[in-house]
Amino acid sequence: MTPTPSSTTPDSLGLLVLGSGPAGVQAATAYVRAGGTGPVVVLSADRDEPYQRPPLSKSVLAGEEPPEATPVLEDEEDVAAFGQVDLRLDTRVASVDTGGRRVRTEDGTELAYDRLVVATGAFPVELDGVGADARVFSLRTLEHSRRLVEAVGSATSAVVVGSGFIGCEAAASLAGRGVRTTLVTPEPAPQAARLGDWAGERIAAWLREAGVELRTGRTVASVTAPATVRLDDDSQVEADLVLAAVGVAPPTGFLDGALEMQDDRVRVGASMQTSDERVWAAGDVAQAHHPVAGRPLSVEHWYDAESMGATAGRNAAAYGSSEGSGGSPEEWSDVPGFWSDIGEHTLKYSAWGDGYDHAETVDHGEGAFTVWYADAAGLLVGVLAHERDEDYERGGELMADGATLAQALAAR
Ligand SMILES: Cc1cc2nc3c(=O)[nH]c(=O)nc-3n(C[C@H](O)[C@H](O)[C@H](O)COP(=O)(O)OP(=O)(O)OC[C@H]3O[C@@H](n4cnc5c(N)ncnc54)[C@H](O)[C@@H]3O)c2cc1C
Structure with missing residues (x-):
């Protein structure tokens, strides 16, 4: 039997959301718009108001736009709903106690919640073999972007490590603004493993046309200060800076056994509900059962994070209400997809992802x-x-x- 949830107590929030990326913002917004009860708080490690990440490797790195926050909400009613949310930036969550329905932040503050959405996304994996003071950058946050753009301003050469979508976009953007750019990848052609050799060769040709030098089939052995990259064939590339784009991983240490995990992500059903019925997870941090694919999917795309977040928010709002308890929860059933701009070329990709x-x-x-x-x-x-x-x-x-x-x- 499903226990009846208790009503929100005065010291407990109606909804607590962890993360202010697209999934977190949409979860909070959708919860308010669906008439969810009680105060809504969003805690975020980000120092900036919610912003779009996709331009950071494209127009911003290409020097066409400044590294400034671009709003994530456009719809007026969404903007008004998010305006009712208490957004606490620069606040990192240290632990979650699902039994006691409490969250502790790194500065020791405790918050009680009635419902919780985990939307803490993913963070760049670090490049191995980086020496002290080497000029190696990551690109995930606006803060990363500001640092990188500032460094690029005085750089004439760069090495991008990794040929995923972000590595390819960044390499094309850097080369497009006149920075001599080398892309190093273990793949025979950029994204060949994911998209196949034929598409990989097309992307390689676009990058070469943009002026990028490709070092395929190679891994980085070490990077020494300021930015000397030694490859596994003992060759060396000297540059002014290095951008490591070698993948992302969800930072979930703060959950420490609080929720069931799968492949290092929070396991959720199609309703985004986790192993705890008062907790939902959405976006890059979640591995969601997809009702059409018939299996769990890990998806790292902007619009899917928004859609998963909105689903989580609406289901959290319906949880325990007389209206919500009668019907089935809403399911996230979109076919995952995204666009990537590699210089002048736009690729559109839709796939189950496995x-x-x-x-x-x-x-x-x-x-x-x-x-x-x-x-x-x-x-x-x-x-x-x-x-x-x-x-x-x-x-x-x-x-x-x-x-x-x-x-x-x-x-x-
Ligand atoms: C440069 C770049 C370009 C991209 N381009 C595209 C593109 O063209 N198309 C596309 O579909 N996707 C793109 N993506 C991927 C897309 O941005 C992500 O899939 C999306 O941001 C995931 O959203 P999310 O809300 O799950 O997580 P995130 O956007 O990563 O947000 C996570 C939030 O959680 C916060 N957080 C993390 N840990 C904690 C903690 N312990 N306590 C409190 N807060 C915490 C973070 O500060 C952040 O606010 C791009 C990503 C990058 C970095």
Whole structure:
């Protein structure tokens, strides 16, 4: 039997949200808009008001926009709803006690909650072999961006380590503003592991056209001050700075056994509810069961974080209410997807995100292409499109319908 939740006590918050990224902001906003009870507080380690991260590796690093906060909410009613939220910046959570429904911050403050949303995102993985005082930068926060942009202002050369979307975007942005840029990656071509050799070669060509020198099939052995990068073949690249873009991981140490985890992320159902019925998790920190894919997915995309956060917020608002307890909770069932701008080129990618067995490339000519991805059973599991928006849109719809690769190709 599901225990009836007690009402919010005067010293307890209606909703406490951890994190002010897209998932946290949407969770708080959706909770208020859905009529959730009690005060809402958002705690965030970020020092800046909520801002868009995607421009940081694109227009901001390219020098087209300053490293300043760009608002994350556009809808007037969302802005008004978030205006009712008590946002506490520069406040890092140290521990969560789900039994006592309390959260402790690093400065020792304790907050009691009735419902909790964990939306603490992910943080860059550090590059191994970095010596003292080496000029190695990360890029996740606006603070990172300010430091990097300032350093780039006086740099003539840079090394980007890693060929994921952020590494590729950053390398193209740096080269585009005249910084001599070398991209180092263990992959045979950028993103070949994720998107296949054909797409990897296309991206490599774009980067070369933008002026990026590629060192593929290579790993970094060490970086010594100021920014000398030694590769595993003993060659060396001298630069003014290094940007490490070698992946992200959710920092979940503060949860320490409070919630069930899966692959180092908080395990949630499609309703974003965790192993504790008063706690939801959303965005990069969560691994969510997807009702269409039929398996748990780890997704690191802006709009999916927003959508998961909004789902968590609305379900938290409905929790225990006479209206909410009658119906089924809302599910996050979007097909995950995102866009990436690599210099002049925009790639649109939609996929379940856990690999593929077969890729079918359609070259439409004049630079436009679509790559369709299928699993071993022939089911469509992803689509990558360049200058072919209709395929990106249709690919997502076909995946949602459980279509096969053959159906996707036949429907062209
Ligand atoms: C440079 C860059 C470019 C990107 N470009 C794209 C793109 O083009 N398209 C796309 O789809 N995605 C892009 N992404 C990814 C996208 O930004 C993330 O998927 C998204 O931000 C995840 O949202 P989130 O709310 O889960 O986490 P985050 O945005 O990481 O927010 C996490 C929040 O939790 C806070 N926090 C963490 N730990 C604690 C703690 N212990 N206590 C309190 N607060 C804490 C952080 O301060 C932060 O406010 C990009 C990311 C970066 C860095």
